[in-house]
Amino acid sequence: MKTELNIDLYSNVRIKNLAILLAVILLFASRITLAQTTLTSAEASFRYISSTLQSFRTTGRLVNNPGIDGSDLEAFLSFLETYYEEFSGGFNRNSAMCLFYMDPENSRMTIQDKADLSFSFLPDLEVRISHYIDVDAEFQDTIEFEFGRILLDNINRQKQSSTSNQRLPASEFDEAGVISFIDSVCT
Numbered sequence: 001m002k003t004e005l006n007i008d009l010y011s012n013v014r015i016k017n018l019a020i021l022l023a024v025i026l027l028f029a030s031r032i033t034l035a036q037t038t039l040t041s042a043e044a045s046f047r048y049i050s051s052t053l054q055s056f057r058t059t060g061r062l063v064n065n066p067g068i069d070g071s072d073l074e075a076f077l078s079f080l081e082t083y084y085e086e087f088s089g090g091f092n093r094n095s096a097m098c099l100f101y102m103d104p105e106n107s108r109m110t111i112q113d114k115a116d117l118s119f120s121f122l123p124d125l126e127v128r129i130s131h132y133i134d135v136d137a138e139f140q141d142t143i144e145f146e147f148g149r150i151l152l153d154n155i156n157r158q159k160q161s162s163t164s165n166q167r168l169p170a171s172e173f174d175e176a177g178v179i180s181f182i183d184s185v186c187t
């Protein structure tokens with residue numbers, strides 16, 4: 001009787017531990033999926049902002065207007081500029097990374113060494129990703145608050161097909177990738 005009780009108790013503990021382990025694994029997997037989804041959204045928002053501003057500078061109008069009328073155009077463009085700066089603050093042409101890379105004093109270095117040192121001015125990958133996700137959430141909240149849910153939905157649809165030659169440094173780069181990224185944003 002005592003042996004049967006110990007076996008039953010042992011089985012129940014194993015089942016509970018297995019259930020807890022499974023729950024932890026599922027929770028971890030869902031967080032990874034959520035983080036990837038929010039990072040994908042942040043990258044799409046950056047592409048949308050970048051391409052919209054570029055096309056406006058080139059043509060003088062919103063090529064893919066999400067529903068902005070003339071009275072809101074200036075405020076909308078101002079928000080796009082603000083969030084472009086928020087996303088790209090660490091890697092735009094005025095950043096420490098680009099200033100170091102473009103400094104003529106560093107021309108004696110190999111391109112690879114100069115690019116590696118320049119790229120080191122960026123925060124660690126996890127910090128960058130967290131920053132981009134936070135900026136994207138703030139961007140979407142601001143657009144919804146200032147212009148409404150319909151405009152935000154239109155932007156979220158348009159950003160899926162937006163293309164831009166600029167991208168976020170939200171992944172690990174190999175040596176060639178670092179040089180390519182820095183060349184694309186700094187020159």
